[in-house]
Amino acid sequence: MTISLTNDHVRQLRLDAQRLARQHPNPGASVVHLVKELGGIQAQDPRAATLAVRVRSAGLVAADVEHARIQERSVVRTWGLRGTLHLLATEDLSWLLPLIGPTFIALDRRRRTELGLDEDTCRRGIQIIRQVLANRGPLIRDELIGYLATYGPRLVGQARPHLLSRAALEGVICFGPDQDGEPTYVLLSDWVEQENSKRSLSDAAAHAELTRRYLGAYGPATPQDQAAWSGMPMSQIRAAWQYLGNHLLEVEIAGAPAWMLKADAPRLNELPAPMSIVRLLPSYDTYLLGYQKRGLIVSPQYAKRINAGGGFLRPTLLSDGCAVGTWKSKRQKNHLEVQIEPFDHLASEVSAGVEAEVSDLARFLEAPTMLRMMIPMP
Numbered sequence: 001m002t003i004s005l006t007n008d009h010v011r012q013l014r015l016d017a018q019r020l021a022r023q024h025p026n027p028g029a030s031v032v033h034l035v036k037e038l039g040g041i042q043a044q045d046p047r048a049a050t051l052a053v054r055v056r057s058a059g060l061v062a063a064d065v066e067h068a069r070i071q072e073r074s075v076v077r078t079w080g081l082r083g084t085l086h087l088l089a090t091e092d093l094s095w096l097l098p099l100i101g102p103t104f105i106a107l108d109r110r111r112r113t114e115l116g117l118d119e120d121t122c123r124r125g126i127q128i129i130r131q132v133l134a135n136r137g138p139l140i141r142d143e144l145i146g147y148l149a150t151y152g153p154r155l156v157g158q159a160r161p162h163l164l165s166r167a168a169l170e171g172v173i174c175f176g177p178d179q180d181g182e183p184t185y186v187l188l189s190d191w192v193e194q195e196n197s198k199r200s201l202s203d204a205a206a207h208a209e210l211t212r213r214y215l216g217a218y219g220p221a222t223p224q225d226q227a228a229w230s231g232m233p234m235s236q237i238r239a240a241w242q243y244l245g246n247h248l249l250e251v252e253i254a255g256a257p258a259w260m261l262k263a264d265a266p267r268l269n270e271l272p273a274p275m276s277i278v279r280l281l282p283s284y285d286t287y288l289l290g291y292q293k294r295g296l297i298v299s300p301q302y303a304k305r306i307n308a309g310g311g312f313l314r315p316t317l318l319s320d321g322c323a324v325g326t327w328k329s330k331r332q333k334n335h336l337e338v339q340i341e342p343f344d345h346l347a348s349e350v351s352a353g354v355e356a357e358v359s360d361l362a363r364f365l366e367a368p369t370m371l372r373m374m375i376p377m378p
Contacts, residue, residue, distance in 0.1 A: 004252040005253055007296055013219070031068035038286055045283055047282075052286065100230070133185060208240050212244065215248070215259065220253060220260040278319050281317075285315075324344070325341050
């Protein structure tokens with residue numbers, strides 16, 4: 001018999017899957033452990049990616065994220081799911097890039113052609129990138145583009161990021177250490193020790209692994225949800241779900257089927273959390289990006305307050321899995337001001353949760369903070 005879930009139960013299961021419930025905090029969890037469990041963290045905004053680690057961890061600080069990326073190199077910032085920038089576990093690159101790279105490179109072919117990046121130009125440009133970074137890396141983007149103009153194709157406008165993203169999806173480059181506040185590019189083969197990325201999988205096994213990671217971090221969900229999260233074709237996703245059929249458990253959400261991993265079935269018997277779960281999600285948070293529709297998270301009347309257009313998702317105040325406001329921070333002379341903009345008046349337990357989150361933000365950033373609560377807008 002298929003289990004029918006209430007909306008509250010779905011949100012509870014997803015909060016737990018996203019490591020946002022903290023009902024069973026694991027203070028020993030490392031940055032790479034969290035990145036692997038989530039199947040990657042959106043990182044077009046590096047600061048938001050760092051804050052996504054905070055809201056899902058206990059005991060880590062912001063410096064730990066940079067340490068994992070620059071000193072340990074256990075995580076890498078590069079182009080990943082949906083062809084967008086992510087933090088990915090280094091040991092996953094050997095199976096993940098061959099899986100997603102060809103798909104997103106093919107999807108972007110028409111746009112590259114419009115920008116003057118035919119196949120021959122791309123090959124020549126990437127070969128120059130290899131040579132320049134091997135001899136002179138790390139380099140910031142303007143430096144790298146300058147060398148391309150000297151030794152190969154002169155790129156203008158959007159042709160530049162499109163060539164760099166292709167080089168990354170082919171496993172040639174990734175981001176290295178910042179230089180005077182600007183990110184640099186390095187050769188992936190120079191930056192990452194090969195023994196950290198030896199794991200390779202067959203195509204079918206790689207698709208199955210991606211689906212397993214997705215459901216472990218977002219379930220219960222549907223193939224359509226995974227397609228929205230990953231950017232991969234539905235035909236490949238459906239094949240992976242069929243491949244994993246014996247490991248999946250069907251449930252029902254609002255009369256429609258959804259699935260989760262059978263290994264997570266014991267969570268169905270857990271009682272609802274007795275206390276309000278309040279979290280300050282950063283912009284572009286994976287909890288908001290993980291599903292085809294956000295109706296269970298964001299009420300339609302507030303959707304435009306979260307989705308600012310152009311793909312930008314504002315930092316979100318979350319209460320028991322529902323968006324109840326937005327927030328932003330502003331650096332002042334001696335502290336960080338955290339400004340909360342609730343959609344409506346907050347219950348006392350939610351206000352207490354906000355104060356706890358702001359306090360934890362101060363701990364994580366190792367900087368004093370001050371909370372400023374705005375009056376709800378009509």
